[in-house]
Amino acid sequence: MSKLHTLLANYGDDHVNATNQTIHLICVPAIAWSVIAALWTIPVPGTLFQPGAFSGAIMAAAAAWYFRQSRPLGIGVAIAFVVSGALCWWLASMIGMRGLLFTAIGVFVVAWVGQFIGHHIEGKRPSFFTDLIYLAVGPAWTVSKLYRRLGITY
Numbered sequence: 001m002s003k004l005h006t007l008l009a010n011y012g013d014d015h016v017n018a019t020n021q022t023i024h025l026i027c028v029p030a031i032a033w034s035v036i037a038a039l040w041t042i043p044v045p046g047t048l049f050q051p052g053a054f055s056g057a058i059m060a061a062a063a064a065w066y067f068r069q070s071r072p073l074g075i076g077v078a079i080a081f082v083v084s085g086a087l088c089w090w091l092a093s094m095i096g097m098r099g100l101l102f103t104a105i106g107v108f109v110v111a112w113v114g115q116f117i118g119h120h121i122e123g124k125r126p127s128f129f130t131d132l133i134y135l136a137v138g139p140a141w142t143v144s145k146l147y148r149r150l151g152i153t154y
Contacts, residue, residue: 004069007137008144014127015141023118025145028138030111033084037104040088041097051097052088059085066140072154076143 015021039055059081067074092100119126127134147154 002069004140007133008141011127011134011137011141014124017122020118020122023114025142027111027114028142030107032139034104034108034111036084037088037100041101051092052085056085070154072152073140073143077139
């Protein structure tokens, strides 16, 4: 069992309430997207890179970490990152970088409020209060829940 699988099991222990799980299945991807979108708006120097280069580099590094822990989960998270990047690119073209940044901030705040409501319902503190690594476990947990529903082994 990989370290990620152990972390997923521990994370699952803090998220057993069905309402909290549902909130997390909505809010964790929203938070992940909002961080990706905020990083997307960092200006890129010169003309060698396109907007979103910093975000892309961080997504690639994170996907590599997930992939080393579990290939199936790494692939799932990488697909989610590609979709998130495409959404950032599209939104930036529609509402501009400033609009993307403000949208990311709004989504981030609302999703974290949702997370804390879920933990209040659960009656447990968020896992990342124990160890910050759980901030990275949330997206993999979301993918693992999807995989279980689809019958995919991870």
